Amino acid sequence: xxxHSHITLxxxxxxxxxxxxxxxxxxxxxxxxxxxxxxxxxxxxRGVRVLGPAELDKGxxxxxIVSTRMGRTYSKADKIRKVIQSIFHMVNNGYQVIAVGWxxxxxxxxxxxxxxxxxxxxxxxxxxxxxxxxxxWFSWKNNQWVADxxxxxxxxxxxxxxxxxxxxxxxxxxxxxxRSFGPAKK
Numbered sequence: 001x002x003x004h005s006h007i008t009l010x011x012x013x014x015x016x017x018x019x020x021x022x023x024x025x026x027x028x029x030x031x032x033x034x035x036x037x038x039x040x041x042x043x044x045x046r047g048v049r050v051l052g053p054a055e056l057d058k059g060x061x062x063x064x065i066v067s068t069r070m071g072r073t074y075s076k077a078d079k080i081r082k083v084i085q086s087i088f089h090m091v092n093n094g095y096q097v098i099a100v101g102w103x104x105x106x107x108x109x110x111x112x113x114x115x116x117x118x119x120x121x122x123x124x125x126x127x128x129x130x131x132x133x134x135x136x137w138f139s140w141k142n143n144q145w146v147a148d149x150x151x152x153x154x155x156x157x158x159x160x161x162x163x164x165x166x167x168x169x170x171x172x173x174x175x176x177x178x179r180s181f182g183p184a185k186k
Contacts, residue, residue: 004029004031004181010094012036013044017100017113017161020170022046024177025159027184033093035086056085057161083112087160091119096126096154099167100161100175103131103138103145116160126154130172132162137172152180 009025011018011035022044025032032047037056086146090098097120109117109129120127120140128138128150135138139148161169177184 002182005031006155007031007152008033008093010035010090010156010158011044011160012083012090013042013048013078014163016045016163017169018159018167019043019174020165020173021098021159021161024042024173025183028177028181030181037082037086040082040086050088051086051089055089056082058085058088062125084115086131087112087116088119090158091123091125094125094154094156094158096128096152096157098128098130098150098152098157100130100132100165100173102133102162103129107145110126111162113161116158120158126150130169130176132169133164135168137176149179150176152176 008031010033011021013019013022013036022032022034025044032044034044034046034047034048035051036042037051063178089121097116097168099109099113099117101113104110108114117127117129117140121184128137129140129145130137137148138145139150159173
């Protein structure tokens with residue numbers, strides 16, 4: 001197995017897709033940075049970086065802008081704002097954004113994962129989404145989702161997605177790592 005220690009995964013460490021990205025990064029010898037904040041419950045403890053108030057503020061955006069961009073309303077609760085702010089740090093650091101969830105008819109992705117995908121589009125990042133309903137990978141190209149078979153091609157990438165990971169979604173992440181990096185250590 002090649003040395004992958006120069007590659008870094010950025011995530012929020014939530015159960016489901018993000019925890020699986022973290023487990024696989026660890027298995028392949030990839031660095032992991034898990035952004036969190038005080039009082040945030042996460043499933044991954046490897047590489048945790050707790051963001052303080054000043055750092056969170058760097059990712060602050062009007063909830064009205066988030067709601068408009070996502071085409072839905074979000075609560076203005078403090079915790080939701082902190083999650084949105086921490087997603088900024090993930091996408092700001094990762095040059096490829098890989099997500100697992102559901103692409104909606106308006107081309108956004110369901111849930112908080114969708115904000116990470118929208119930021120990636122705005123930041124002109126490579127964006128790949130595994131749609132659990134369609135059981136396939138899609139990449140954002142020329143302002144539309146195109147069926148694709150992605151590989152992790154950047155030295156820094158975001159692994160994010162739904163907490164409700166299906167068996168197909170799990171296998172898609174595992175296959176992505178094998179396709180990108182070859183066999184893992186046993």
